[in-house]
Amino acid sequence: MEKKKTDLKEILSFLLILAGSAILAINMNTFVEQGGLVPGGFSGLSKLIQRVALTFFGLKIPFTLLNVCFNAVPAMLAYRFVGKKFTILSCISIVVVSVLVDQLPVTPITGDILLISVFGGIINGLGMSLNNNASSGGTDFIAMTLSAKYKISTFNYMLIFSAAVILTSGFLFGMDKALYSIIFQFCNTQVINTFYKKYHKPKEEAS
Secondary structure, three states, rough: OOEEEEEHHHHHHHHHHHHHHHHHHHHHHHHHHHHHHOHHHHHHHHHHHHHHHHHHHHOOOOOOHHHHHHHHHHHHHHHOOOOOOHHHHHHHHHHHHHHHHHOOOOOOOOOOOOHHHHHHHHHHHHHHHHHOOOOOOHHHHHHHHHHHOOOOHHHHHHHHHHHHHHHHHHHHHHHHHHHHHHHHHOOOOOOHHHOOOOOOOOOOOOO
16 A cells, blocks of 8 residues: 555656646747746756857757757766656656757747746746656756765855856847846746755755
8 A cells, every 4th residue: 555655656746747847848938938038057058059059050959959968967967966766857857848849839928028027937937846856957956966965055156057148148139138037037936945945955865
C-alpha cells in the first residue's frame, strides 16, 4: 500500500512537471514573444540570441538547440552535486519546454504590453511552480550546485546575470522592452515565492 502511494505520488509529480513545462512553452509563444520580452536565465539568453540572429543576420536558430546547449554543462554539475533524480526530471522539463517552443505556433493574446508583462509573469510563475520537484534549469542548476558544494547563497549573482541579459536586450531592441521585462520578472518571482523557495537544495542526496 505504501509503495502504491509512493508510485502515485511520483506519477502525479511527473504529470505536474509536464503540465508546468507546457504552460511555460505556451507562455513563451504568447505573452513573451508578443511583447518582445526577455525571461531570466538561460531561456532568456536563448530567446535573445534567437532575436539577434533573426534581426541582424536573417538566421532562424531553433530555441531547442540554444536552450539545451546552454543547460548541458550546468545539468552535469547538478547531477553530481545536487541530485540525480531532481536533475533528470529538470532535464525532461527543459527538453519539453524547448521542443514545444519550437513546435507550437506563436499566438498573440493582446497588444497591451503592460497586460502582457503582468499576466505573462504570473503565468510563467505558475508554470514554474508546478515544476516543484524539478527546475527550469540553467541558472537554477548553477545556483543549486554552488549552494550544495560551497554552502553559499548565489541568488544575487543569478539576478545579476538575468539583469545583464535584459539590459543587453534593451540596448539592442529598446529599453522599453527591458523595463517591461523587469515587470515580467517581478510578477514571475512573486508567484514563485508564494509557492516554494527557489534555489532550495532538494532533500535527495547528491550521491
